[in-house]
Amino acid sequence: MKDFDVIVVGAGLGGLSAATFLSQAGRKVLLLEKHNVPGGYATSFLRGRFEFDVALHELSGVGWEQSRGPLWGFLNSWGVAPRVKFTPVAEFYRCVLPDLDVVLPFGRGNFEEYLIQKFPKDAAGIRGLTALVFDIAEEAMRANMMGGGLSGLNPSEFPHMTAHSKRTVAQVFDSFLSDQRLRAVIGQLCNYMGQPPSKLAFINYVMGLSSYLSYGPVHVRGTSQALSQAFVEAIEANGGEVWLNNGAERILTSNDSVRGVVAQDGTEIACPRVVCNANPMVTCLELIGRDKVPEWYLRRLAAWSAGASTFNVFMGLDCTCQDLGLTTHETFVVTDYDMDKADEAMLKAADTIPSGTSVTAYNLSDPAFSPPGTGAVVLTMGAYGAPWLRLSPSKYLETKRWLASKAIDLAEIIAPDIRNHIEVLDVATPLTNARYSENPGGSFTGFAENRQCSTLGRIPARGPVAGLYFANAWVNMGGGFLPSILSGFLAGQDLLEDAAPGGPNRAVMERIKNQMDQQTRGCNPLSFEDRLATKQMISSLHPHRMALKVEQIIDETPSARTLRMSTTDGSLPLFRAGQYISVLVRSGNVLTSRPYTISSPPGKPYLDITVRHKTGGFVSPYLLAKVKPGDVLEATGPHGTFYHEPLMNSDxxxxxxxxxxxxxxxxxxxxxxxxxxxxxxxxxxxxxxxxxxxxxxxxxxxxxxxxxxxxxxxxxxxxxxxxxxxxxxxxxxxxxxxxxxxxxxxxxxxxxxxxxxxxxxxxxxxxxxxxxxxEAYGPPDDVTLELGWPGIPSKTEFEVCEERSGRVFKAKAGEPLMNSLERAGLAIPSACRSGECTVCRTRLVSGKVFTPSGVHRRWSDEQSGYIHPCMSYPLEDMHIRI
CATH class of the missing domain: 3.40.50.80 (Nucleotide-binding domain of ferredoxin-NADP reductase (FNR) module)
Structure with a gap:
């Protein structure tokens, strides 16, 4: 095992930026990520021929060639910016209210004059508010705040920042603006920070507004996944290593100091410094262990609540955004001026009629975002995880569909025929976000960005044990793409300072400890109960693995049988008619899986899969000939999008x-x-x-x-x-x-x-x-008959080298690379084995493969040479990296 100076746990933006900064500084860096792609919320996913951005609406801080912003400065100095193409967004955003339709420009002067033209009675207030925003932003830059806190700031040097450090957006708006419509228009930016004006810290609002107005919004060619991939390539160019599908299982400590990490595959790596992109709650309770974390830190984590999450409707349209009348990249459609009322309703129940949604029409800033003649639109509403956790699985599915329909109703205010042009659709709830991010409540901002936990009051990057640092939305500046990227830089700075000759400054850690101890004295420390409840609910909806006991075998035809199974713990997961599970089978040293559609309907106390014999197959002969009642099979939870969706399919x-x-x-x-x-x-x-x-x-x-x-x-x-x-x-x-x-x-x-x-x-x-x-149906029976096959005999063998393990093996041209990998003992995660789910994503370092038509990849994967081995056929000797 190689020696590493730093291990970074998690490849969200904070982890990526920390790994990039530290590897550029000459440190030997290993980045561990449990998912098959880097990025955290800065990722994308495929549905049919469409690729969707998980979270990015508009990125601030980049600027344009004549006026570059601070984020560009960081990305360029790290070698990330040259690997990314940013696409400018023409306007700040559009806001459609019951009696008003405005399109806000960026640029301080443009913004001011436009608002004064629309709201002349508030002209003085508009100028005063804008001046205050930029005065605070200037002071923050001069103070080099970046989450450093208020302590030590001289009010005479930083009068505006110190005077408004504990004020909310609503309080400041009330001081300057009289028109409720005006407050609603510029208050929509609060949605990006997950808090209504009455709760959102004004300092956080200032940092967002000033950045957008100064440098304008942009998006990323190829979605934010391309940005995350650019970080990976910069890390590897610096000599760092990135292990995907292999997160951290434990962070090892002794004598209140980090001593290493155990990866999910069991590899133990000794290392005295860890930068954790995982949230502090999961880190302390699960990766380190509650008994090894001081109580004062656990009290501080428990004292603050998680921020809001989102409810998203992702739609691929069979027409362009312009065809539907959409004219701006980002539009807030609002039916009620009172954002606080909407927030209160979301806290109480998941099935609350929404009063607003953002409509993000990505093709208007990037015409190539989706295939020609189509459009990609995402609807986003604020939401909280707690109400969704209270729903039964069946009620969860019902509410998810109902709320998605209500969101589409809102979108039809500005795109009247959008419901009749949906080609693909997917819906994400706060529990979806929690499932992938492990953030409490599915928060996208870390802690709630209120007065208590504003940019000025967040916990610092240094963790509760020596050698541990945090780089994510929960520390320093808070949530969002720009703050998360900067959090990695700040964590890296702290680590280098502590690693310098003379070791860490004990006084710094003592000051952090005393401050947290005083702030939370008398509070209860963080417990595992809330975390456990969330994990149990998510597991009931989307189990990672299931143990299925074969109760009965039913002969269907001479070549097909149904295996009727129940879970060994007695609880069957929620699924939709048409979805599949992947059954895992081991034969000798070969571990493989095959997807089988569930043939029984939802709601039964059993789960059926119907297996048909496949000549030359590996799994079907085993399931048909060797499995008997009483046997226990391992399988994934239900997957797939092949089901009747009333939101888009006719009856x-x-x-x-x-x-x-x-x-x-x-x-x-x-x-x-x-x-x-x-x-x-x-x-x-x-x-x-x-x-x-x-x-x-x-x-x-x-x-x-x-x-x-x-x-x-x-x-x-x-x-x-x-x-x-x-x-x-x-x-x-x-x-x-x-x-x-x-x-x-x-x-x-x-x-x-x-x-x-x-x-x-x-x-x-x-x-x-x-x-x-x-529905994808697996590899073709004879790939040589596929359109575009180069004429190579199917039995031709090539040599494949997997660089991570050093394993070299043979692979036949006419067989999916996945099969050869499994025979070589290199099992990689998979689900559909049809090129749709992207779970088996693998780096093709050199060589060529053939991919049948209709198999889609992420844009960034195409550019960076990633393939889906389940539907990739070797055409020459290759090097791959899994």
Whole structure:
């Protein structure tokens, strides 16, 4: 094991910037990240042909070529900026109120004059407020505050900062502005900080507003994932190492000092200094251990509440943003001037009718953000985790869908037809944010940015044990992209200062301890109870792993069986009809997984997967021949987006199934029967022979007893005596059985060739893209028949070197690289094995692969050479890094 000077735990922006700064300073840095991509909230995800930014709306502090901002200065000096293209946003933001529609410009003078033109009676107040904002910002820069606190500041030198350090935005607005509409317009910036004007510390508002007005907003070409990837490349260029899919399991301490880290794969790394990007609560309670953290620090963590989270609706549209009438990158649509009332309602219940949302139309600043002729729009509302934690799993799903519909209603105020152009849709709640970030309540700001916990009063980077430093939204300047990046720089500065000859200044740590001790004396220390409740709720919704006991094996056809299973702890997770689980199987030294759609409907006390024999397969023969009742299988929690979504799909649906691709439709049909859902369903199920029809008797019975469900069984190679339908699922078959296509949504699941046949047929019939839902079905049976295959014989072998382990192995051209990796004992995380989920993301250092058409990657992954081994076929000798 190599020696490292610093280990950074977590690759959010704070961890990335700390690792970049310290590696540039000559330190040997190892960055550990549990996720398969870097970035934390600065990441993206794929849905169909769309890529969505998880959190970034507008980035401040970058500026433009003639006037660069402070963030640009840091990024450029670290070698990050040259690797990123920033796309300017033309305006600050638009605000649409019941009786007002304004577009705020950036630039101090432009901002002032525009507001005075719209609100002439408040002209003096507007000038006075703007002057105060820039006076405080100037003092903060001069004082080099960056979260350093008020102590030691001379009021005569910093009069505005000290005078307003404990004031809220509302209090300052009241001093300057009389028009409620004006306060609502410029108060929308508070949404970026997760607090209403009555709670938000004015100092935090100042730092945000002054930065946007001075340097304008920008976005990032290729989403914020490209920014995070640029940090990784800078770290590696400096000689640092970044381990993805391998976070920290424990931070080791002795004698109140850090002594190393144990990674999730069990690797123990000795190191005297750790920069933790994980939040302080998880760090102290889980990574270090509560008994090894002093009580004064735990009291301080418990004394402050977490900030707000978000509720997001991600929409990929089959038309441009301009087609819908959207004209600005960022628009706040508001139906009530009182932001405080909305905040109070969000605290009480998750199912509160929202009074506002931001509508971010990314293509207006970057036309290439989504495929030509399409648009990517994200709706964002503030939310709190606590009300969502009180919901039952079924109520959670119901509320999630209901609130998303209400958000779309708000968006239709400025884009009236948006609901009818949704091609893909995904929804994230505070629990989604908590699941990925592990932040209490899914907070995106760290601690709530109120007067108690403003930029001036945050806990410092130095942690409660020697050698531990924090770099994240919870310390120093607080939440947001710019503050989080700067937090890594500040943590790095503190670490270098403490590592200098003479060691750390004990007086500094003693002052921190005394200050925290005095502030929280009499308070209860942080406990694990709240954290445990959140973990249990998230696990019930999205378990990482499940132990499934086989209760019954049901013969379906000569080549297919259903495994009926229950969880060993008795609690089945929430899932949507059409989703899948990945079953993990070990044979010898090979650990592999295969996705199987759940064929039973939600709500049953069991979970079914239906397995069909695959010639030459590895997992299906094992499950069919060796598994018996009583055996326990390990599986992931439910995944996938192939389900009927009322928010975007019509209630008149056509299911096109081939082979075992009928399984998701069986779950949907059974659910429709059980719940008496008002769906009109027409299943066209293609099989090679009658013996291959899975669930045949049940489907016939359902079709004959439920007038809203029609079943057509179609045989491609009919035997003598077959009197039913025969042929392929082509345009002629679909048209003859379905008739009119208007108002129908088509779902396709089956082998790759059937997918192409059905999709081409539907398009020839005039079905628009948003009415065609496709489920990935794994690698093609014969990749050499795919369009673009270079003609290499499928059995040609190439040499592959995995650089991290040094392992060298052979890989066949006609086989997914994933299979060869598993045979070599190099199991990597995976879920869909169809190129959609991106979980198996792997760095292609050198060499070439073939990827079938229709497999999408993140923009930044394409630029940086990342592949999905589940759908990548070697074309020459390669080096990869997992």
């Amino acid at each position: 008149d649906v056509v299911f096109l199934a081939g082979g075992s691709g009928v399984t998701p439709f069986m779950s949907m049909i059974r659910e429709a029967v059980d719940l008496k859902r008002p769906l009109k369903i027409h299943l066209l199920y293609g099989s090679r022979s009658p013996d291959d029809i899975i669930f045949g008797d049940e489907l016939k019975r359902i079709g004959s007893t439920h007038p809203n469900i029609k079943v057509d069984l179609i045989i491609s190679e009919p035997p003598n005596g077959w009197s039913g339908l025969s042929g392929l699922l082509n345009s002629q078959m679909i048209s003859s059985r379905v008739g009119r296509i208007e108002g129908k949504t088509f779902f396709i699941c089956g082998p790759a060739r059937m997918h192409r046949l059905c999709e081409d047929g539907l398009k020839s019939l005039g079905v628009v893209q948003r009415r065609i839902m496709k």
